[in-house]
Amino acid sequence: MSIKRSDIESIAHLARLALSEPEIPRYIDELSRILGLVEQLTRVDTSAVTPMAHPLPGQRQRLRADAVTETDQHQLYQRNAPQVSTGLYLVPRVIE
Amino acid sequence: MSELYARTVAELSQELRAGSVSSVELTRLFLARTQQYQSELNAFITISADSALEQAARADERLRAGTAGPLTGVPIAHKDIFCTRGEKTSCGSRMLANFISPYDATVVERLRAAGAVMIGKTNMDEFAMGSSNENSFFGPVRNPWDLTRVPGGSSGGSAAAVAARLVPAATGTDTGGSIRQPAALCGVTGIKPTYGRVSRYGMIAFASSLDQGGVLAIDAEDAALLLAAMAGFDQRDSTSVELPVPPLHATLEQPLKGVKIGLLKEFFDEGLDRGIEQCIQTGLSVLQAQGAVVREVSLPNLPLSVPTYYVVAPAECSSNLARFDGVRYGYRCEQPLDLLDLYQRTRSEGFGAEVKRRIMVGTYVLSAGYYDAYYLRAQRVRALISADFERAFHEVDVLLGPTTPTTAFELGAKTSDPVTMYLNDIYTIGANLAGLPAMSIPCGFVDGLPAGMQLIGPHFSEASLLNIAHRYQRETDWHLRLPSRFT
Numbered sequence: 001m002s003i004k005r006s007d008i009e010s011i012a013h014l015a016r017l018a019l020s021e022p023e024i025p026r027y028i029d030e031l032s033r034i035l036g037l038v039e040q041l042t043r044v045d046t047s048a049v050t051p052m053a054h055p056l057p058g059q060r061q062r063l064r065a066d067a068v069t070e071t072d073q074h075q076l077y078q079r080n081a082p083q084v085s086t087g088l089y090l091v092p093r094v095i096e
Numbered sequence: 097m098s099e100l101y102a103r104t105v106a107e108l109s110q111e112l113r114a115g116s117v118s119s120v121e122l123t124r125l126f127l128a129r130t131q132q133y134q135s136e137l138n139a140f141i142t143i144s145a146d147s148a149l150e151q152a153a154r155a156d157e158r159l160r161a162g163t164a165g166p167l168t169g170v171p172i173a174h175k176d177i178f179c180t181r182g183e184k185t186s187c188g189s190r191m192l193a194n195f196i197s198p199y200d201a202t203v204v205e206r207l208r209a210a211g212a213v214m215i216g217k218t219n220m221d222e223f224a225m226g227s228s229n230e231n232s233f234f235g236p237v238r239n240p241w242d243l244t245r246v247p248g249g250s251s252g253g254s255a256a257a258v259a260a261r262l263v264p265a266a267t268g269t270d271t272g273g274s275i276r277q278p279a280a281l282c283g284v285t286g287i288k289p290t291y292g293r294v295s296r297y298g299m300i301a302f303a304s305s306l307d308q309g310g311v312l313a314i315d316a317e318d319a320a321l322l323l324a325a326m327a328g329f330d331q332r333d334s335t336s337v338e339l340p341v342p343p344l345h346a347t348l349e350q351p352l353k354g355v356k357i358g359l360l361k362e363f364f365d366e367g368l369d370r371g372i373e374q375c376i377q378t379g380l381s382v383l384q385a386q387g388a389v390v391r392e393v394s395l396p397n398l399p400l401s402v403p404t405y406y407v408v409a410p411a412e413c414s415s416n417l418a419r420f421d422g423v424r425y426g427y428r429c430e431q432p433l434d435l436l437d438l439y440q441r442t443r444s445e446g447f448g449a450e451v452k453r454r455i456m457v458g459t460y461v462l463s464a465g466y467y468d469a470y471y472l473r474a475q476r477v478r479a480l481i482s483a484d485f486e487r488a489f490h491e492v493d494v495l496l497g498p499t500t501p502t503t504a505f506e507l508g509a510k511t512s513d514p515v516t517m518y519l520n521d522i523y524t525i526g527a528n529l530a531g532l533p534a535m536s537i538p539c540g541f542v543d544g545l546p547a548g549m550q551l552i553g554p555h556f557s558e559a560s561l562l563n564i565a566h567r568y569q570r571e572t573d574w575h576l577r578l579p580s581r582f583t
Contacts, residue, residue, distance in 0.1 A: 007460070011456050011460050012456065014463060015455050015456060015459040016421075016439040016440050016443055018441050031453075031456060033514065033515050034453075034515060037406060038403045038406055040403045041407070041474060049477075051472050051475035052475050053475070054305065056291055056555060059337075064331065077424075080196060082422060082423070082425075082426075089424055092432050093434075094435055
């Protein structure tokens with residue numbers, strides 16, 4: 001499996017990670033090794049196999065009643081926020 | 097009788113009810129040990145002395161009032177992946193280094209309600225990604241049996257804390273072996289229940305189809321006591337299983353006559369240390385002497401567990417960790433230029449190397465053009481591995497093999513190549529992929545380092561695993577050995 005520099009740059013962008021210049025060759029090497037390990041999966045014929053979507057057979061997605069179960073606790077939750085003002089999360093200006 | 101700090105939860109519980117020691121006294125004892133050995137082991141990220149003593153005082157009231165349960169007043173520790181209200185919950189990451197959880201995880205809430213006293217939060221690999229505890233933002237944990245070696249991971253702090261008897265028991269989580277592998281490397285008992293048995297609510301997510309909370313303890317009886325308090329249906333976890341948990345303690349003593357044990361052929365490969373193999377064979381004879389029947393069982397697709405896992409787990413990790421954006425909670429970079437810069441630098445600075453590596457792999461295998469080739473194929477192979485287990489459980493009651501290929505390795509020995517590190521989990525990952533309960537129990541020593549024997553059972557067979565482990569531990573004392581510098 002050969003990973004190119006452009007692959008690393010586009011994955012990093014999708015993952016919203018900023019990579020420094022010296023990190024790029026390292027990621028090329030490490031991802032190539034990991035994907036090399038994963039190549040083993042092509043050795044087995046899976047054409048007739050249904051992909052496993054849940055670790056327990058026969059489980060169905062449970063739904064809860066459409067009822068209000070949470071109270072407003074935004075002040076408590078926002079104590080962990082890096083920057084808030086009047087109950088709003090602040091980020092750098094998006095629209096000029 | 098051994099020193100108080102070396103007793104099991106069951107023994108401490110008896111002392112508490114008999115009134116021969118108070119919870120405040122016990123809590124002080126374990127807090128003192130935790131603080132005394134913190135610089136050597138680095139097993140804890142947070143030590144909560146004040147709140148622990150308050151909880152202990154309340155436990156003593158319950159003990160006096162006669163409303164105490166088996167865990168009331170017993171000091172324990174939580175892996176720092178479980179949210180604890182009003183206390184730092186870092187998950188071993190710079191990203192959450194200052195995060196004070198506004199709520200309790202279900203596991204924390206239930207153990208608190210049972211009266212267990214939390215003395216602190218244990219160190220771990222960042223976001224539970226790692227097999228050596230070297231990926232913690234708060235520095236590595238050291239193995240109590242040899243301070244130059246790793247305790248395993250990701251629940252390395254919990255394993256080291258129990259091994260050194262800084263606490264008699266601790267919680268852990270296991271996504272690919274993160275309870276069983278450190279339990280084996282530190283010489284303690286660890287159980288990863290069936291997927292969905294223990295609520296994931298408030299347990300910081302890594303790979304949601306694999307993550308499962310469990311226990312690290314001195315022996316199987318204690319593991320049963322804690323698990324009984326933690327397990328069971330929880331409305332707040334959408335994959336929590338709606339099945340009653342049988343009384344785990346009640347069946348510990350059942351005789352093993354006629355129990356069919358399958359020796360996992362694929363685990364006795366060329367990578368397995370001969371000394372560990374010897375320990376497993378000896379362990380097996382202890383079970384055979386009690387009437388268990390042994391036969392070899394083959395799971396041909398099991399060797400594909402590691403490659404399958406390293407597609408599925410990074411894929412789920414990249415999706416789960418997308419929530420860390422520097423906006424609502426957690427780390428934020430200095431002076432962001434714009435929103436993209438805020439996201440990118442926050443994540444690059446807030447996550448460590450292994451977490452970023454897995455996010456990158458996960459993003460790659462889920463990206464357009466690669467999804468079928470990697471993710472879908474891995475989920476197909478996962479179905480094959482799961483079917484292998486199901487077939488095996490038509491023939492035998494439980495599968496047995498080593499927990500790890502080697503004993504604890506030296507710090508720094510495997511950090512240069514991620515794939516070498518990943519292969520540590522070669523025997524543990526299968527149970528996660530198939531959602532099966534599994535245990536590791538101490539079964540001997542190789543050159544002074546503990547070896548672990550692994551039991552894997554069918555879905556919801558925790559009681560049988562604990563029963564076999566308990567019967568084994570009645571005949572052996574490997575689980576009671578203590579590293580000499582901590583006596």
